[in-house]
Amino acid sequence: MMKKILILFFLACCSYAGHAQNNVIDEIVWVVGDDAILRSDVEAQRLSLQVEGQKLDGDPYCVIPEQIAIQKLYLHQAKIDSIEVNENQVIQQVEQWMNWATNQIGSKEKMEEYFNKKSSQIKEERKEMIKEQQIVQQMQRKLVGEIKLTPSEVRQYYSKLPQDSLPYIPTTVEVQIVTMEPKIPFDVTDAIKARLRDYTDQVTSGKMEFSTLARLYSEDPESAKRGGELGFMGKGQLLPEFANVAFNLNDPKRVSKIVETEYGFHIIQLVEKRGDRINCRHILLKPKVSSKELTDATQRLDSLYKDLQANKFTFEDA
Structure with a gap:
């Protein structure tokens, strides 16, 4: 699958000239599948290459987007x-690069001026x-x-093939959906919150360890194996509701208030903070939908389908 995607991509030619439009804040220069390559992405990489003294063979506003796309x-x-990669190795390389770049440019302030970004932003992007x-x-x-193969070699090879031998780009479609979520009764969510409050009381009183309760009861199977521990993460890697509470914790002995996310209800315990990253434990309980609510939601969608088939209203109205 990967080889086919690469082959199709290399058939495209570079036509980006957006760097001449100085009045544009940002723009999409290329699209790869569902991912967009922004002008700001290209510019950030160009500045980094200049600091590192690397020279590109050709127009950077053509070469860099191609590299990013690949x-x-x-x-x-x-x-x-x-x-996956080793997180500690990544952090170590980031620190080494930040120290090197600061010395290369002259100071932290000059580096921020050069990239037109705060040091924390540069660090996170790096x-x-x-x-x-x-x-x-x-x-x-x-x-x-x-095996080493360059984009130009791929282009040369496929330019010699008959047109009817080239693979077709698969068709993509845009769809509309109507979603109905089964209702969860208040007594179900109240029971879950009561269980989580009981877990909090057990931890606070010293009766049970948070990690033990997570292994026994958390419905996040992966973190439950580690006593609820998530590992070090940045704020952007967590759901906003979860992150807002987790990053405000300061005492590893305390347990957070109950947090609701799209996955269910959580309680959180701080393990350690390191700069703009945090390691915490959590216990997740998910509300269960009754078979009656599932049946009711299915029947409502079936009824809607029949009305649409009968042209009683449009899909947009639905």
Whole structure:
């Protein structure tokens, strides 16, 4: 699958000239699948390459988008293959690069002026960039091993093939949906909140450890294996409702208030904070939908379907 995607991509030619439009705040320069490559992404990488003294063979506003597009294709496949990187190694490389860049440019203030961003923003972007680079490298090793092939070589090869031998780009569609969520009775959510308050009391009184309760009762199976521990994460990696509460915790012995997210209801305990990252535990309980509510929601959708078939109203009205 990955090889087919790469082949189709390399058939495209570079036509980006957006860097001449100085009055535009940002713009999409290329699209790879469902992912957009922004002008700001290209500019950020161009500035980084200048600091590192790397020279590009050709117009940077053509070469860089192509490099980013190839990287996005690898990242897409890596996500399917569940490829992960060592978080500690990523953080270590980020710190090394930040120190090197500061010395290279002259000072922290000059670096912020050069990139037109705060130091924390530069650090977060560099972390994401290094993480993606490591994932891409792993994916490349898995796909092609030691084989080296350039985009121009691929283009030359496929330019010699008959047109009817080239693969077709699969059709994509845009759809509309109507969603009906089964109602969850208040007594169900009240019972869940009562259980979580009881867990909080047990932890506060010293009767039980939070990690023990998480292993026994949390309905997040992966974190439950680790006593509810999520590992170090940035605020943007967590659901907003969860992050707002978790990042306000300061005492590892305290338990948070009950937090509701799209996954259910949580209580959270701080493990450790490191700069703009946090490690915490949580216990998740999910409300159960009764068979009656599921049946009622299904019947409502069936009724809606019949009305649409009978042209009683449009899908937009529905």
